[in-house]
Amino acid sequence: MSLICLSSPKGGVGKTTLTANLAFAFQRLGLPVTVIDFDVQNALRLHFGLPLGDARGYVALAEQHRDWKRLVVPTASGIRLLPYGVADDAQRLAFEARLGEDPLFLTEALQTLLAIPHMVVLADTPPGPSPALNALNRIADLRVAVLLADAASAALVPQIEQGLFFSAQQARSHLPVGYVLNQVDRRRRLNLDTTEFLQARLGDSLLGLVHRDEALAEALASQLPIFAFDPTSAAAYDIDRIAQRLAQQIESLKRPPYGQRQLR
Numbered sequence: 001m002s003l004i005c006l007s008s009p010k011g012g013v014g015k016t017t018l019t020a021n022l023a024f025a026f027q028r029l030g031l032p033v034t035v036i037d038f039d040v041q042n043a044l045r046l047h048f049g050l051p052l053g054d055a056r057g058y059v060a061l062a063e064q065h066r067d068w069k070r071l072v073v074p075t076a077s078g079i080r081l082l083p084y085g086v087a088d089d090a091q092r093l094a095f096e097a098r099l100g101e102d103p104l105f106l107t108e109a110l111q112t113l114l115a116i117p118h119m120v121v122l123a124d125t126p127p128g129p130s131p132a133l134n135a136l137n138r139i140a141d142l143r144v145a146v147l148l149a150d151a152a153s154a155a156l157v158p159q160i161e162q163g164l165f166f167s168a169q170q171a172r173s174h175l176p177v178g179y180v181l182n183q184v185d186r187r188r189r190l191n192l193d194t195t196e197f198l199q200a201r202l203g204d205s206l207l208g209l210v211h212r213d214e215a216l217a218e219a220l221a222s223q224l225p226i227f228a229f230d231p232t233s234a235a236a237y238d239i240d241r242i243a244q245r246l247a248q249q250i251e252s253l254k255r256p257p258y259g260q261r262q263l264r
């Protein structure tokens, strides 16, 4: 029963791709997994074989169903999916207001799911600050920031470290942020330099690197986990290692049962 939140100041850095494939990696470790999409783009579901026209989602129904377990969409993989779904502006704004105003909203919504023994819940977020990220930061067990091995990402690290990205919650929280550096390509000079700089700068808080690997995009196009599409790919190896590292961190958390936790 752990909640892991993936986020990034930037879009297009691989949050959704990593959320989905980390979910498959945790499942390979024998853990039950739930993934939740907090991004209106509603793209996470595509990694789990939902057809484009499938409008199902929890956001439009979150008011009526306080327990989101009842809104879970089962997937062929066995991973439980909460797709963002199709929501109109009014539904989206009401959902965001609720996330922002009611500190118990998310806790209650996830309580039953997180009570399942060993459950790992992975939350995919929209780029940058958002009501979802604020709410997740209050109750997440682990926070993962995804960066690219480029100068623009490197320039954002001080901002993240100062708490400007994770906002007030980070200042109050003792929770460290773990970083994943995505799209590493050592054949490109600037990419290599940035990777080495960030490795030195981030030290132990760098959870791992994911190499730039077309197999990830091809796996999505084939609607397969990277571990089924190309188990010997660099990306499969990288993502598996990061999942193992996160699993170790979950083990060492030894936090009180979810329902008995105090909100940060």
Ligand SMILES: Nc1ncnc2c1ncn2[C@@H]1O[C@H](COP(=O)(O)OP(=O)(O)O)[C@@H](O)[C@H]1O
Binding pocket: 008, 010, 011, 012, 013, 014, 015, 016, 017, 018, 182, 183, 184, 210, 211, 212, 213, 214, 216, 217, 220, 235
């Ligand atoms: N390690 C990688 N190697 C190659 N392509 C990647 C890698 N990670 C992500 N991508 C591609 O980058 C694009 C953006 O990824 P996505 O997961 O949608 O990012 P985000 O959720 O942060 O917006 C997608 O086309 C995805 O296939």
Ligand SMILES: [Mg+2]
Binding pocket: 015, 016, 017, 039, 041, 043, 125
């Ligand atoms: Mg995304």
